[in-house]
Amino acid sequence: MNFDLTEEQQMLSDSLRRFVTNEYSFEKRGEIIQSGHGTDPATWSALAEMGLLGFTFPEDYDGLGGNAIDTLVVMENLGRGLVVEPYLATVVLAGGLIRDAGSEAQKADILPGIASGERLLALAHSEPGARYNLSHVQTTARKDGDQFLISGQKTAVLHGSQASQLIVSARTRGNVNEESGLSLFLVDRHANGVTVDDFATHDGHRTAEISFSKVAVSADNLIGTLDNAFPIIEKTVDLGIAALCAEAVGAMEAMNAATLEYIKTRKQFGVPIGKFQALQHRMADMFIHTEQARTMAILAASEADSDDRARRREAISMAKTLVGQAARYVGQEGVQLHGGMGVTDEMFAAHLFKRLTLINLLFGDADHHLAQVSDGLLAKTA
């Protein structure tokens, strides 16, 4: 057993932390969110220069050969500063998927571009009415000569409008909720028949609703094997969940720091409000939740790359459940302890709360993942 970061990971963490503290102020973040595109090219190239955009790609594709623990280190620091860049969408989800399932040609074509910061991709998988069921796909890809025609509707496509290419899941066989019969395609976001509605999210990120109407893609754009995409979709989502757990830990840590500072300085009844035991216990519970969440984020990261499906899925769902519950507690109490200030747009704590809330809603909330663990328990004891 060893919970220590390697020397390289520690150095990376320190330098990214310095970057976020010094170069990514709350004010600057606000300006980025208000800007038309909602992302910041300068921040993105700085991350590229630090080697973070290709971190987990093989060295042959301009990467550093890192793993999910490296992603944990990155995400925790991005979470601490509430960085709104498409790291999850492009690097973790799309990049991870191409790395794990792409052909040599696809990897050579795409990964170096992501690593250098020149290329943004997004994963278009969720569909209206699916809620958190990964196999609920109605979008179809119909074979038409030597190409495929894709039709359907995707929702909650994180940074979908900012991406130049989309990885789209579509049904090439079978019925709506079947795990088999799914395939993945690389689709140009500006291709004929692609309609994108770009939205800001409550936490300053971007999301898109995207519809596909007989969008033609060549057979070269199939990622992985026909009809067998479900395992890779599931694994990619697990990588995303592990990353979100780490991000949440960073945001919780920032919330605790901000709240602690606030209750030490804000005075009512002649004393700092941190003197009231009612608040001390809440602060102590926020701290306990965060430490438990940190442990679970480490568990998620250490299993995220695993091909042992049952084991990986259990760790991921356990982590997402407990991290989600912790995020809810820390977010709500952080706001509450700030009093009226906590519900204003000018306070960092309010923005941390919003991000923590949305992290819980992405890729399955605490209820959903509790159900996964619970069903797994039933299966094991049967």
Next chain:
Amino acid sequence: MDLNYTPEQEAFRAEVRQFLDDNLPDDIRERVQKRLRPDKAMTERWQKILFDQGWGASTWPKEFGGTGWDPIQQIIFEEECALAGAPRQLDFGLRMVAPVIMTFGNDAQKQRFLPGILSGEDWWCQGYSEPGAGSDLASLRTSAKLEGDHYVVNGQKTWTTLGQHADWIFCLVRTSTEGKPQQGISFLLIDMNTPGIEVRPIIMLDGEHEINEVYFDNVKVPAENLIGEENQGWTYAKFLLGHERTGLANVGQWKALMKRLKAVAREEQDGQRPLIENTRFRDRLAQLDMELRALELTVLRVLTDKRGPGPQASILKIRGTEIGQQLFEMLMEATGQDAIAHIPDALELDYNGPRSGSIDATPAAGDYFNMRKLSIFGGSNEIQRNIIAQLVLGL
């Protein structure tokens, strides 16, 4: 003991329902039911309709133009209004300052201020809190000095809800620094159009403008606008807070929202089935439903108690706000990932653009964020627990 409504009360309910059927404008109903952005004109229009019916003030006695209804009738009225999709009437005038004026004001003040509150012509806001005086309200510093026939007011109020629309503000001001802080406070009514008043917006975490800072720079207020006696304001303020807290139980609104939540749970899809068939979600819905029922009956029990609410009002405030917050949280969870998109324009009735998910998803997360205020204002829930511990339990 009998937990059923009497036939007279049921008849009253039917009468209210009929009135709402006939008189609540469709656009207002739609706006409220879709949980769109509230709007001043809508609130005023609805107040006028109620006023014309003689129902402008459901909690006032007849002598001031109120309905003279008993507490049960008031509850029935509120509940029917909420279920029909009527907007909430503005509390600041009707339920806060009006009872103070009726109880502690002089005849001239009653004649001058109550009619405008009743008709909805005058929009009131509450000037209690200050940057340095939140939970510790008695430490407030905004000062009022008597100079001849008027007071000169200097200082700052904050968190002033809907102060941007207000014609009048009722303020707690410091008229003396002698003795305990509570002893030097007075209750003053101030015309928002007086020179020297400046209102600055505070944007809330959902991006909306609902609260304000109000600055007073040598503002001249006629001495006749003082309620009761100088330095007795704390007594009036506490009287008012008791009214505010009972109002915050908000059972009617929560019942309407619960009804909506149940409908949303049927409409939202969870893969192959409606969300309501997800037992984990449904259990939590059932739990909340029970808690709401307990709150509803507790409110009725307290309101029909001859001894009056007293510190028990704190129970209603705590439970009412916690249940409300959970309702908004579950509405957000029910719409899932669709709730992440922030589309401010879609909070207007005439919006026809794209959205993510159903119309219930559009306001879901913003409402949830905004409603964190419920456990902070009106005396935070920590302060309410202190009140129960100290005043009820004697700790």
